Amino acid sequence: MDKxxxxxxxxxxxxxxxxxxxxxxxxxxxxxxxxxxRMLFGKILRTDRVHAHIVSIDASAAEALPGVAAVITxxxxxxxxxxxxxxxxxxxxxxxxxxxxxxxxxAADSEEICDEAIRLIKVEYDDLPTVFDCTEALAAGAPxxxxxxxxxxxxxxxxxxxxxxxxxxxxxxxxEGEYNVHYVAHCNMGVSCTLADYDTDGRVTIxxxxxxxxxxxxxxxPSLGVHPGDVRIIQPPVGGAFGSKLDVYPYExxxxxxxxxxxxxxxxxxxxxxxxxxxxxRQPVEFKIRAGMKKDGTLTFRDCDSLLNNGGYTSWGATxxxxxMRTMTSHxxxxxxKYRARAVYTNNPFAGSFRGYGNVQATWALETHMxxxxxxxxMDPVAFRLKNANPPNEITPQGSNLGCIxxxxxxxxxxxxxxxxxxxxxxxxxxxxxERFRRxxxxxxxxxxxxxxxxxxxxxxxxxxxxxxYARVTIITGGSEIGQGLDTVLAQLVSEELGVPMxxxxxxxxxxxxxxxxxxxxxSRTTYIAGNSAIRVxxxxxxQILKAAASHTNMTHEMLDLRQGYVVQAESGLALMPLDKIxxxxxxxxEDAELVMATDYYEPPSEPEDKDHMGDMSxxxxxxxxxxxxxxxxxLGAITVExxxxxxxxxxxxxxxxxxxxxxxxxxxxLGYALSEELKIVEGKVLNPSFRDxxxxxxxxxxxxxxxxxxxxxxxxPAGAKGIAELPTIVIAPAIGNALxxxxxxxxxxxxxxxxxxxxxxxxxxxxx
Amino acid sequence: MSLTQKIIFTxxxxxxxxxxxxTASALELLRGAFELGGTKLACGEGECGxxxxxxxxxxxxxxxxxxxxxxxxxxxxxxxxxxxxxxDPVQQAFIDEGAIQCGFCxxxxxxxxxxxxxxxxxxxxxxxxxxxEGNVCRCTGYKxxxxxxxxxxxxxxx
Numbered sequence: 028m029d030k031x032x033x034x035x036x037x038x039x040x041x042x043x044x045x046x047x048x049x050x051x052x053x054x055x056x057x058x059x060x061x062x063x064x065r066m067l068f069g070k071i072l073r074t075d076r077v078h079a080h081i082v083s084i085d086a087s088a089a090e091a092l093p094g095v096a097a098v099i100t101x102x103x104x105x106x107x108x109x110x111x112x113x114x115x116x117x118x119x120x121x122x123x124x125x126x127x128x129x130x131x132x133x134a135a136d137s138e139e140i141c142d143e144a145i146r147l148i149k150v151e152y153d154d155l156p157t158v159f160d161c162t163e164a165l166a167a168g169a170p171x172x173x174x175x176x177x178x179x180x181x182x183x184x185x186x187x188x189x190x191x192x193x194x195x196x197x198x199x200x201x202x203e204g205e206y207n208v209h210y211v212a213h214c215n216m217g218v219s220c221t222l223a224d225y226d227t228d229g230r231v232t233i234x235x236x237x238x239x240x241x242x243x244x245x246x247x248x249p250s251l252g253v254h255p256g257d258v259r260i261i262q263p264p265v266g267g268a269f270g271s272k273l274d275v276y277p278y279e280x281x282x283x284x285x286x287x288x289x290x291x292x293x294x295x296x297x298x299x300x301x302x303x304x305x306x307x308x309r310q311p312v313e314f315k316i317r318a319g320m321k322k323d324g325t326l327t328f329r330d331c332d333s334l335l336n337n338g339g340y341t342s343w344g345a346t347x348x349x350x351x352m353r354t355m356t357s358h359x360x361x362x363x364x365k366y367r368a369r370a371v372y373t374n375n376p377f378a379g380s381f382r383g384y385g386n387v388q389a390t391w392a393l394e395t396h397m398x399x400x401x402x403x404x405x406m407d408p409v410a411f412r413l414k415n416a417n418p419p420n421e422i423t424p425q426g427s428n429l430g431c432i433x434x435x436x437x438x439x440x441x442x443x444x445x446x447x448x449x450x451x452x453x454x455x456x457x458x459x460x461x462e463r464f465r466r467x468x469x470x471x472x473x474x475x476x477x478x479x480x481x482x483x484x485x486x487x488x489x490x491x492x493x494x495x496x497y498a499r500v501t502i503i504t505g506g507s508e509i510g511q512g513l514d515t516v517l518a519q520l521v522s523e524e525l526g527v528p529m530x531x532x533x534x535x536x537x538x539x540x541x542x543x544x545x546x547x548x549x550x551s552r553t554t555y556i557a558g559n560s561a562i563r564v565x566x567x568x569x570x571q572i573l574k575a576a577a578s579h580t581n582m583t584h585e586m587l588d589l590r591q592g593y594v595v596q597a598e599s600g601l602a603l604m605p606l607d608k609i610x611x612x613x614x615x616x617x618e619d620a621e622l623v624m625a626t627d628y629y630e631p632p633s634e635p636e637d638k639d640h641m642g643d644m645s646x647x648x649x650x651x652x653x654x655x656x657x658x659x660x661x662x663l664g665a666i667t668v669e670x671x672x673x674x675x676x677x678x679x680x681x682x683x684x685x686x687x688x689x690x691x692x693x694x695x696x697x698l699g700y701a702l703s704e705e706l707k708i709v710e711g712k713v714l715n716p717s718f719r720d721x722x723x724x725x726x727x728x729x730x731x732x733x734x735x736x737x738x739x740x741x742x743x744x745p746a747g748a749k750g751i752a753e754l755p756t757i758v759i760a761p762a763i764g765n766a767l768x769x770x771x772x773x774x775x776x777x778x779x780x781x782x783x784x785x786x787x788x789x790x791x792x793x794x795x796x
Numbered sequence: 797m798s799l800t801q802k803i804i805f806t807x808x809x810x811x812x813x814x815x816x817x818x819t820a821s822a823l824e825l826l827r828g829a830f831e832l833g834g835t836k837l838a839c840g841e842g843e844c845g846x847x848x849x850x851x852x853x854x855x856x857x858x859x860x861x862x863x864x865x866x867x868x869x870x871x872x873x874x875x876x877x878x879x880x881x882x883x884d885p886v887q888q889a890f891i892d893e894g895a896i897q898c899g900f901c902x903x904x905x906x907x908x909x910x911x912x913x914x915x916x917x918x919x920x921x922x923x924x925x926x927x928x929e930g931n932v933c934r935c936t937g938y939k940x941x942x943x944x945x946x947x948x949x950x951x952x953x954x
Contacts, residue, residue: 041894048891051883052887053874724938725928726928729938
């Protein structure tokens with residue numbers, strides 16, 4: 028009997044994550060769980076000063092401790108410095124510049140012996156003058172943090188477009204504001220960990236949590252004094268990353284040097300306290316915004332000047348202005364824009380990259396400012412945003428074509444579904460009421476890259492595919508899995524092309540010696556870039572198979588399709604032969620034998636920014652709008668977030684389970700930024716390095732969610748999808764701040780909106796303080 | 797110099813013995829001598845719940861529990877939930893509901909859920925949220941974890 032197989036699509040279906048079963052039963056072995064034969068443990072001695080000369084280091088007692096295999100100091104790490112500006116020696120030579128500075132390291136048989144050895148190392152310091160504030164660090168006569176940088180300006184970015192003077196002249200109103208955003212920590216559940224292993228020929232294998240494997244090879248090699256080709260990067264499963272693992276940090280080369288010195292594998296793992304003190308933070312920023320508009324709300328100009336506390340060294344935090352700039356110049360249509368950012372060295376800890384990059388900071392400042400502007404001319408926040416919403420295909424001041432965006436749709440959906448305007452007007456009336464609990468509603472939106480970000484010459488990803496005699500597919504991808512669900516998306520996309528079950532697709536993505544190049548997990552790029560490459564490689568394999576199959580029929584390969592493990596006639600769905608059978612026929616065909624193997628390298632149609640910050644750096648852009656409804660306890664200052672409406676342009680939904688997970692988790696992280704999370708750094712020291720004193724959101728604090736996916740169908744994106752992972756974290760915080768104002772008439776420009784701050788601000792407004 | 801004490805206890809249904817260092821936590825013993833890596837070290841201070849195990853029917857942060865205190869007790873870790881008969885309904889619910897991203901908090905969440913269901917198989921959403929308050933997840937925003945516990949609760953209540 029003839030078998031007819033209809034075309035069934037997996038795109039948009041709820042699909043279980045491929046890695047979930049192993050994680051549920053604890054078969055997954057994380058890097059933190061790894062043990063290698065003859066492995067030693069490594070530990071770092073950090074300074075207790077924030078700015079000092081190192082006078083002497085005496086490690087003799089540590090070296091004599093039984094069980095200690097090696098103690099190293101800067102003299103054992105002769106390679107180059109690391110970091111974006113190569114200003115950070117893995118072990119410090121003569122000066123310490125911030126509290127996390129690495130002085131010496133120990134390798135020993137156990138973590139306990141390491142701890143004991145660390146305690147035995149004696150360091151003498153000569154303290155130097157300190158500076159912690161950006162403005163003070165810029166002043167004449169301020170302590171110089173790096174001798175080769177006498178003005179303490181580590182990095183500076185400037186951009187101007189249009190005619191600022193004309194923009195000002197055309198303005199009926201000008202609104203000014205200052206917004207200081209704070210230090211927060213990634214709080215990956217799996218603390219920082221690395222293992223290093225040397226071979227007899229000077230090649231090193233590094234097991235790492237990196238999100239950036241091929242750049243790590245390049246960035247770490249000079250600090251080790253080895254060729255990048257001799258560095259092999261293996262990425263075991265990790266307990267979260269969220270952008271924290273883009274740069275190389277000193278513990279990684281230190282671990283390699285310990286392995287080199289001992290000729291044994293060394294594992295270096297942080298304690299949670301060390302994780303809080305010694306990991307890169309989100310970049311803190313001081314913003315000044317000046318922006319103008321006409322009476323009808325049309326934006327006329329926007330000027331943003333910002334100072335970034337760069338701490339003692341330059342990591343990726345100093346580069347966040349590249350993303351902040353896009354928001355400040357291009358979010359909403361503004362004809363005249365100016366942006367300046369300076370990253371200033373101080374004796375504080377330094378910042379890295381963190382989900383949302385500089386856009387979490389930018390959106391807090393800009394969307395708070397937009398609400399103030401709307402109020403100035405008596406427009407409601409929805410109408411004001413709609414008035415200035417970027418249209419599709421707008422060319423931004425920096426030369427990006429925004430393409431198939433739908434900011435208007437995002438705003439309207441979020442506002443309509445939440446009944447925003449009715450609630451907003453109602454709440455506004457009650458600021459002077461004596462009710463203790465006040466209700467508020469707020470809206471915010473943002474713009475983000477959604478098709479990668481060409482921050483290097485290439486933003487591409489390579490993929491290799493092979494199929495075996497049983498129609499099992501192996502995909503070796505450059506894209507990295509850090510728990511976000513890449514493997515699942517790739518299996519879904521490949522399964523769709525090849526008509527095989529998802530469980531028959533194996534994804535290999537953790538070894539730089541096997542996988543082709545990719546530029547890492549960042550910029551919400553992985554589904555888009557690695558996804559496109561996976562589709563393309565699968566299509567090559569598909570064509571190879573269908574051509575072979577066609578030779579057994581009187582049809583061309585275009586008339587055939589692959590469905591549910593069969594080669595079928597595309598039009599009728601008639602099953603012609605099982606897929607594994609044709610694969611075996613191809614394989615065992617004597618002189619004509621062929622295996623199904625294919626490769627692809629996908630380079631998105633984007634361009635790097637030029638020196639003037641012009642360039643269409645992403646293959647796609649998208650927006651999200653969040654509405655938050657809160658209840659404020661005006662006496663105690665506690666904010667309860669009751670419900671969040673999110674409307675996000677996702678291009679197209681590939682797997683609702685993964686998409687919802689990213690949005691819900693992203694919002695939770697943004698809620699922490701808005702409400703509770705702050706790494707308290709006073710005079711360069713971290714005061715709250717524990718989950719007891721640093722509060723991340725917990726289950727009872729989560730609000731109800733209403734998620735709307737707007738499907739604009741990106742022509743270039745995989746199945747029409749856009750990158751989605753960062754916008755949820757970016758947008759929510761200012762929606763909460765704007766809701767607080769709606770509830771109480773109190774504005775807090777500097778997050779987090781802790782009960783103490785809120786209660787104080789309300790008391791001040793009511794003349795009680 | 798490390799003092800040890802011989803302890804005998806039931807681990808995932810089987811009698812075991814160990815020379816436990818008196819300074820070691822139950823977490824260190826389970827992850828070390830017994831190679832039960834599913835019990836996760838994430839804070840070591842009893843603040844995140846990633847190391848949750850069940851001891852004599854109660855959920856405990858194994859990082860705060862001295863290893864020698866396991867003597868004579870019945871201990872269940874996440875590894876004890878998967879057998880030839882299949883995986884536990886709580887594990888299945890976490891998989892089905894999309895409650896797992898990086899998965900580092902998952903074993904602790906699953907063990908806490910097992911404990912909560914053993915006390916009350918018909919939890920309200922508020923009871924679920926409160927029951928999970930001591931378990932931190934940085935990836936999911938908890939919604940799908942709460943759904944998973946509710947789904948497992950529905951199975952347990954049958």
